[in-house]
Amino acid sequence: MLLSLWPVAASTARSDVKRDHCQEKCGNVSVPYPFGILERSCAMNDYFFLNCNSNDELFLGIGMPISNIELEGTLTLRIAAAFSCYNKTGIAPVSMSMTLGSGPFMFSNTRNIFTATGCDTSAQVTNNESTYGAACLSLCTENVEMSDRNPCSGSGCCQSSIPKGLKSLNILSSTLYYTNVSRFNLCGFAFLADNKSLNFSDWPLSRTPKDGKDATDVVIEWVVENKTCEQAEANTSAYACGANAECTYPEIDQGYRCSCNKGFEGNPYLKDGCKAISTVKNNKKKFVF
Structure with missing residues (x-):
């Protein structure tokens, strides 16, 4: 896909x-x-x-x-998982490829984690530029309860982090055999997912593909453009930050974003989007009768 x-x-x-x-x-x-x-x-x-x-x-x-x-600089997408399933005719893996292009979007390395599930699952993830690659192996010999109370530890599940600035993904799940575990595990899955919303109870070892519904939430980081604050501020006609807003650097070490100055809130990308935070408090007098 x-x-x-x-x-x-x-x-x-x-x-x-x-x-x-x-x-x-x-x-x-x-x-x-x-x-x-x-x-x-x-x-x-x-x-x-x-x-x-x-x-x-x-x-x-x-x-x-x-x-x-x-x-603040993120958006959430829903993307499909890669998987491979065993049956009498053999194994037919379904891969997943995704590219964010050359613009201001990239996969969040702090929010997302690469995950694989299965008792005989070899999962691989690379990028189009061949500058990144990782793999993990998920093995088990008996049914493992997949739940948030049972952290992913390599038995029926494996995980790997991704680097900063990743703009493309190629995910492949493969398997060798299911002779000893076929009664409870016929498929292996591999996917990128938001670590905060990933629920392992949704990925039991008994799971099989669900007609395009095998998807996860993935967090994408965005910046205004891939320039330094000095470069952006020098071009006033194209500078993205409005009044009462400042240029800031994201943790991903690429490009810049805008944020309202201290004492202001709102949308820093609009000309007058940052409004002063009211400091007036309701000091109604209390009367005792």
Whole structure:
């Protein structure tokens, strides 16, 4: 399965964009600026222009549904798992490939973890540039209860971290035989998942593919563009941060983001999006009768 965000030419950032006519919700998902839907002028640039289809489903690129967007610099996608299953005719693995293109998006190395389940599962993950590769082996000889109370320790499950700045994934799950465990485990799965939302009880060893529903939440980091704050501030016409906002660096060590100054809150990407936090307190007098 291939999921892709096609590289597009990004237009100039516009923190003073007029938002009165822009729809800011697709289904149940809020779409704050710099993102935009329906009209390209509602997004900061073409990278942030998202697809809200006729069913009110929000997508990044092709086949990557979005369930949440945070102004702090993340969005959550739902992507399919790779798997391999054993039957009398042999083993037919289904791989998963995903690319985020050349824009400001990358897989979060702090939120996501590469995971495999199964009693005879060899899982591999690489990137398109061949600069990263990892593998883990999940083995067991008896049924293991997969639950949040039973941490992934290598018996029926294995995990591996991913590096900073990863923009593409190729995941493959493979297996050799199931002679001793076929009564309770016929399939192995491999996937990237948000460590905070991953529920191991959803991935018992008895699980088999569920017609496209074998998917996990994955967190994507985003920046405005891959420039330093000094470079961004020098180009005032394209600088993304609005009034009462400052340029900040994310932990992923790539590009920059905007955040409201201390004492202000709101959307730092809009011209006047950061509003002063009210310090007026309700000091109503209490009367005793």
